[in-house]
Amino acid sequence: MAETTWRPASARGAGGATATTRAWRVWSSAAIVTAVVLAVLVVPPVVNLDEQAVHLADKLLPPSWEHPFGTDDVGRDLLVRCVYGLRVSLLVGIVAAVVATVVGTAVGALAAACGGWVDRIVMRLVDVFASVPHLLLGIFIVAMFRPGVWPVVISVGLTHWLSTARIVRAEVLSLRSRPYVDAAISGGASRWRVTVRHLLPGVLPQAGLAAVLMVPHAIWHESALSFLGLGLPTHQASLGTLVQGARSSLLAGDWWPTLFPGLFIIVPTLAIAGLAGAWRERINPRRRSELML
Amino acid sequence: MLELRSVTAGYDRRDPVVRDVHLTVAPGEAVGLLGPSGCGKSTLARVAALLHRPDRGQVVIDGEVARGWRHRAPRAQRTAFGVVFQQPRLSADPRLTLTQLIAEPLRATGRAAEVPGRVADLARTVGLGDDLLARRPHEVSDGQLQRACLARALVLDPRWLICDEMTAMLDASTTAALVAAVEGYRARTGAGLLAVGHDKVLLERWCDRTVHWDELSGDAAADRTT
Amino acid sequence: MTAPAPAPAPVLSVQGLSVRFRMRGGAYVSAVTDARFDLAAGECLALVGESGCGKSVLASALLGLLPANAETAGSALLGDLDLLTADERTLARTVRGRRVGLVPQSPAAHLTPVRTVRSQLEETLRELTGVRRPELREAAEAAADRASFPRGHLDRHPHELSGGLAQRAATALALVGDAPLLLADEPTTGLDRELVDRTVDELRRHVGDDRALLLITHDLAAARRVADRVAVMYASRIVEIADAESFFGDPGPRHPYARGLLNALPEREFTPIPGMPPELSALPDGCAFAPRCVRADEACTALPVLAGGGGGAGRDGAGRDGAGPDGAGRDGAGPDGAGDRGVEDRRVDDGRVESQGVACHHPHTHPRTVALEAPRA
Structure with missing residues (x-):
């Protein structure tokens, strides 16, 4: 039989081009982030x-x-x-994002895992928080403290967990109805084990992504608060x-x-x-x- | 004896999908439940395995009335059932390897020490090769994954097997192999079986008796034992 | 035998189609190897095999929907267009929907959940046929009628439809472009027997005389119901192409794997084929079925070739084999290996060449040809 001549499949869409662009974007982003980290650390x-x-x-x-x-x-x-x-700014951004993500994940997972009235009350609270513009809420929080780094971290962290809580809750709810959770229950797994072994690991990539996406947002918020003269002391x-x-x-x-x-x-x-x-x-x-x- | 007594269940109390159903499976018996898709037979299967709380009615397991469902059911009652679902992709935690998948019930019940022996044993029973056991669900085919799901259902030696459309996605040979594995297990342990499906030919070949969904609900009930 | 009329060009001609995936670390996984078949107008070919044998990859290759790490070889001619080398623009603008209609595996996932069936039909009509506003409504209803989708349900959203109606809605969409080739990828998974029968009957009806249907399924009963020919795929290769009637009926399949598959049916012996298919990343050099096959011997360490299947080799073979109209000319696999191709091309009444073949060194023989087979120890 003749030797088979292979050729790349005509990739979908402008597949080749986007793949190159994507790689370029990732590498340039990585380079910038590395440079920034080196600059601020070294x-x-x-x-x-x-x-x-x-x-x-x-x-x-x-x-x-x-x-x-x-x-x-x-x-x-x-x-x-x-x-x-x-x-x-980076310190504020990262710490605030971590605070927001931990709070959001805990609240979202709690609401979804308990269900019933706990879920309803918690999610209504989230709605109430979300109905207030969060910059306004952030200003309110920093105004209660003496200017400094930590009030800004707290202000940004406490105003940004809402979306994470919603994402985590939705994700946990959807995972909870999967047959593999049924199978785990039938296999004798406790509520705790189902949550820790099957539900949270499924949610963590999403929560981690939300945290990373929040870092730039938190930096902008810190900048906005400081720009308004409410964040860090001017010196x-x-x-x-x-x-x-x-x-x-x-x-x-x-x-x-x-x-x-x-x-x-x-x-x-x-x-x-x-x-x-x-x-x-x-x-x-x-x-x-x-x-x- | 596994008895479902006037079970009414569903996802909306005003419009239950299962209405007043009676069904009995004797020890060691294989009962096939036939019905069109969407009729509620999967819901009934989940009620029988204590995975869905019925709105009304009772589930009686060997004379003992079930008081709780899902996590509220005593562990001994829950693990008396081995369940296999239609879609292996959704029934397997995507992060676990097939070995971990099969071993999960042993670990969850504090029997981790038995894992190596039991997993190897069951892998042979369902026809899974060693090289597959280290893989994760996305690295195996539907048929291979369903074999692992069956092994998981058998790992705690359940007295009752609930197979909900276990073979609907599978080819003829894998279907025959899985049914043979189930029957081998039943012959060895005397476990009872409730097989839910829409394939009349398959269920009639597989089970001691088959009941049609329409015969179960309401007045038609009384679960004619033949 | 009268001189056959010139065979009409097939709707789809697949020649030596292979697909492999490049994995991390440079390894390759062969999902489709050297597939060959022709599909004529008015014909329905069922491609059967177990999950993971490569049949869905073959469908994706025909639609140009392979992922970026795939490589292809061979050709798949739709008219004069090679689907394997056509660029995405051509595929998107002139092929998908217009020349190849796809009936999807799970219609519920294929339909857009937030829009009514009517709006999706209208959009597809506008896109594919250029019908504009005033006529659009009527055209959408006509398209629904063709797939027996009730007009009264047109304004519903996909989640409000039963499984059978969702399947018809998806079929209606697939038929809009009047494509000469219909490709149905596991269209009946998870449906009840009655719905399966209705769905495949409807597909068959749409094929009529001037279209071709490639039905990809693991459901042998569905294949039996509508297929003219059956292609059995095992471990990335088509191991047998046969006339559906003889495949499911009296002589039965000739390849041991196909025979085992049929015997696994609950209405037959209900016994599984022992063992499991090999990994596509580590296919043996010889016959991939040999480790599970009771007929296997040393000959099986060499790869059996399925000639025919509409390929050039098959046409040559027709002359050489001199197969009669019943295809019984010579198909015993002698121990000398002379017959190990097991190819038979036969001319049917309308002059079309129907290729058949089996890739096996020791195929089962049809009962009436047993006498011709050399006895084997």
Whole structure:
């Protein structure tokens, strides 16, 4: 028999092209996220620059070799401030996202696992929370505390668990009606075992994805609160306080104190969202079986 | 003796899908329940296996009236039943390997020590090769996965088997193999069987007697034992 | 025998179609190997086999719906278009729905849950036939009538339909484009016997004289009810193509696997074929069925080839074999191996060539040809 000549199947859609674009997006996102993590972890201790150092003589210098991002209105180097700011923002974003996800998963799983009146009351509470704009709620929470990192974390965390709770509840409810849960019950599994062994593992990828997607959102929220002057104290560099502090200079035509912190908000958050998107495609059930058995 | 007495069940109290059904399975007997799809026979099967609480009526297992359903049923009562469902894909936790799948009831009942021996034993009974046991559900075919699901149902030595359309998705040879495995188990242990399905030829060949759904409900009841 | 009329071109001609999947780590899984068959207008070919044998992959290949890690070989000619090499644009714009109608496995999942049957029919009509507003309503009703979908249920959503009605709705959608080839992938899974019968009868009716139906199923009773020919697939290969009447009826299947499959039916011996099919990632070099086969011997370590099936080899074989109209010319597999192809092409009354074949070194022989078979120890 003649040797078989194989060719790639004419892939579906612009399959080849999107695959390349997708890979490119994932790799560039990964590169940016890696760079950001290195910058915030490694640069401050190693470089040991004083981000608070004031040089009034150098105030509002445009970008140059010496100060690639320029300086602000009291002569502090903006690149250094941006890296420190990102460090604070990322910390706030990650901790807040974890808080929100843990609260959301617990509430959602509790509601679904108990069912009945517990479910009804909990989900009605979620609706009530959701009916208030969460930025407003966040402002209300930070206003109760002295400005600082932790009130912001609490404010962002406590206003963002709602969607996670809904996702987790829906997922647990749908898993709970699967025949494999019936089979587990018939096999003598306790309620606890069914939840821990069969329900939660099915939900965790979704919850993890929600957490990652929430990091950029939380960063934006921190920035928004700080921009409104309610978040971090103004001397502490965070991306939000940087943009806020730059408002007056922007009116004077000095663009760099606004642009660079702004880019520092946008680019890393997009990169994180890009990675989360790739993860979502991985856990998408339609892609699970490559064999089509 | 497994008795369903005037069972009414469903998902909406105003419109139950199972109405006043009587059905009896004697020890060691194989009863086939025939009915069109969507008639409620799967719901009845879940009631019989204590997996769905009926709105009215009783399930009596060897003279003992069932008081609770699902987790509220005593473990000894729940595990007296081995259940196999129609769709193996939905009946298997996608994260477990076939070995873990089959062993799960042993672990859940604190008999983990017996796992290696029992799993190997049952894998042979249902015709699963060793190389398949390490795989996860998406790496095997429907027929292979259903064999594992049957092994799981047998692992606690149930006195009653409830097979809900067990072979509806399978080819003729796998169907015959699974039925042979069930019958082998029953011959060895004397377990009773309630096989629910829509394939008249299959159930009549497989079971001691078959009842049609229409004969069960309401006045027609009385479960004519032949 | 009168000189046969020139055979009309088949609707679908599959030649040497193979599909394999590239897995992580560079291994390959062969899902379809060297499938060959022709499908003529007015004909229904049932492709049967157990789950995981590759029959659904074959269907996906014909529709251009293979995942990105798939590779193909051979050809599948629909008219003059090779479905395996056509690009996605061509497939989407001129093939799916227009030249190949798909009757799906689970209609409930195939229909859009949030829209009524009418709106889905109308959209498909607009897309495929270009019918516009005023006539659209009537056209949708006509399309529903064709599949015996009751007009009164047109404004329902898919979840409000019974299994049988959902199947008819999906069939109505598949018929809209007047495609010459209907491809039904397990259209009866999970339906009752009566519904199965009705569904396949309706499919058969739609085939009529000018369409072809490729019915992919594991349900032998459904295949028996409507198929003109049966192709049996085992471990990625078509191991037998036979006339449905002789396959299910008197002489019976010739391949030991096909025979075992039929014998497993509850109305027959109800005995399973021992063992399990091999892994598609580790197919043996020889006959893949040999480890489960009582007839297997050393000859089976060499791969038996199914010639015929409408392929060039089959046509050559017709002359060489000189098969008579009853196909009984010479099909005993002698121990000398001369007959191990077991091919028979026969000319039916309208002059069409019906290819048949079996890929086995020791096929079962038809009773009336037993005398021709050399005795075997």
